[in-house]
Amino acid sequence: MCVCVCVCVCVLQCCRSAAVCLCSSARRGLSCNGWSGTIMAVEFEGGVVIGADSRTTTGAYIANRVTDKLTPIHERIFCCRSGSAADTQAIADAVTYQLGFHSIELDEAPLVQTAASLFREMCYRYREELMAGIIVAGWDPRRGGQVYTVPVGGMMTRQPVSVGGSGSSYIYGYVDSNYRAGMSKEECLKFTAEALTLAMERDGSSGGVVRLAVVSEQGVERQVILGNQLPKFSTV
Amino acid sequence: TVPVNGSEEGKIKAPKPMKTGTTIAGVVYKDGVVLGADTRATSEEVVADKMCAKIHYIAPNIYCCGAGTAADTEKTTDMLSSNLTIFSMNSGRNPRVVMAVNILQDMLFRYRGMIGAHLILGGVDCTGSHLYTVGPYGSMDKVPYLAMGSGKLPAMGILEDRFKGNMDLEEAKALVSDAIHAGIMSDLASGNNIDLCVITKEGVDYIRPHRESIYNYKRQAKYKYKPGTTPVLNKTVNQLELVHETVQMMETAGSS
Numbered sequence: 470m471c472v473c474v475c476v477c478v479c480v481l482q483c484c485r486s487a488a489v490c491l492c493s494s495a496r497r498g499l500s501c502n503g504w505s506g507t508i509m510a511v512e513f514e515g516g517v518v519i520g521a522d523s524r525t526t527t528g529a530y531i532a533n534r535v536t537d538k539l540t541p542i543h544e545r546i547f548c549c550r551s552g553s554a555a556d557t558q559a560i561a562d563a564v565t566y567q568l569g570f571h572s573i574e575l576d577e578a579p580l581v582q583t584a585a586s587l588f589r590e591m592c593y594r595y596r597e598e599l600m601a602g603i604i605v606a607g608w609d610p611r612r613g614g615q616v617y618t619v620p621v622g623g624m625m626t627r628q629p630v631s632v633g634g635s636g637s638s639y640i641y642g643y644v645d646s647n648y649r650a651g652m653s654k655e656e657c658l659k660f661t662a663e664a665l666t667l668a669m670e671r672d673g674s675s676g677g678v679v680r681l682a683v684v685s686e687q688g689v690e691r692q693v694i695l696g697n698q699l700p701k702f703s704t705v
Numbered sequence: 706t707v708p709v710n711g712s713e714e715g716k717i718k719a720p721k722p723m724k725t726g727t728t729i730a731g732v733v734y735k736d737g738v739v740l741g742a743d744t745r746a747t748s749e750e751v752v753a754d755k756m757c758a759k760i761h762y763i764a765p766n767i768y769c770c771g772a773g774t775a776a777d778t779e780k781t782t783d784m785l786s787s788n789l790t791i792f793s794m795n796s797g798r799n800p801r802v803v804m805a806v807n808i809l810q811d812m813l814f815r816y817r818g819m820i821g822a823h824l825i826l827g828g829v830d831c832t833g834s835h836l837y838t839v840g841p842y843g844s845m846d847k848v849p850y851l852a853m854g855s856g857k858l859p860a861m862g863i864l865e866d867r868f869k870g871n872m873d874l875e876e877a878k879a880l881v882s883d884a885i886h887a888g889i890m891s892d893l894a895s896g897n898n899i900d901l902c903v904i905t906k907e908g909v910d911y912i913r914p915h916r917e918s919i920y921n922y923k924r925q926a927k928y929k930y931k932p933g934t935t936p937v938l939n940k941t942v943n944q945l946e947l948v949h950e951t952v953q954m955m956e957t958a959g960s961s
Contacts, residue, residue, distance in 0.1 A: 525844075525846070527840075530857075530858070532838075532840075532846065533846040533848060535848065536846065553842070553844075554840075554842075554844035555813075555814055555818075555840065555842035555843040555844035556842075558810070558843070558844055558845060559810070559814045559843055562810075598817075
């Protein structure tokens, strides 16, 4: 009898999202589905290069080793998802809807900043319930290629190069020392692939293949670098 | 009442969700999708149901394997099936697998993981053959082959080893069957028979069971008692008198 009452209360509170800390802290303690790896985005003249690893883990089990973390939000706007898979998928779906609606109302292509703001609104408002680190990157006719980072907590800031996810800690040094302003598209692709490979080597939650995409005025070009084709580094 | 600051005093511990133990798997092959499941439902250490049906009907072209809490998977798939039937009637279209996935994601995310349903959805619609998994928190993955449940590790081993793109039907059935069999052999909570469900553009072949357990559970004795086993000592008959009768008409859709 006692147990039934407890369950009812817990479920009601979850649905109303009133007593937030109990549920969110409990959830973070459990191995909830999807703690994901490493994401990165770089601006260049004429567009952006985005990249991600492909591993989704549930505790120690790799639930999906070929995940696509580069999610299109609009024709020339993508988001790179890291953190809880369920949360980021839900947020991305909601923002895709909102941005699509906005774009139809305006009858023109939305700005990358608008998309980033929508992400920030949602991630900040529900910061207690969500575990989502998102990088929004794309191209719009007004300001060209832009990268905005919306990390856990709901801050938003524009950066020329941004990394995120659990594997990002291992590559801040590499990115800071190797990034130069004014790199070409090919240089950005190589830079992103190498950085992600280094992160995947050291972070247990990152791995699989490297997914890359170039978003520019011409559209979107996607590519996959398979495990055995990744750039090779010293195996000390 | 539960304190909002989460202090230790009076903190309610959520009860452990009852895992029923399962091995379920799915594979996309040349002409469609093959789904497979074991048939054991456990209640802690006792096998509660030896011939449990874990492949649930969602739509004529979509079936769903459920792992996790049995009650949750049952009710979730029922609700999904009802919603898709209503949609079909309203729009005159056959439901698509992505629709089922979206409805599930919305619902499971809203309940924040409290509904312990780990589902594998497979189906064939006008856009092709699809296999999705939806987790209890509302995350979704689209992959060509999958295993879920407590026996997913051994089953995934078999699938990773032998899966190829564009297999033919017999190969795909053998692969799924072997994957479930590996789960049954290596996981205590999975067992008994193996059910398969083959979904193609032409229709559905629900093979229940595909492979039976080699352990035959034949009862050793009969448990029926002949009339007269218990002696009757006394018999009293009370006639009930009809005092008052009323008839109340119900509002039905047919009445004008």
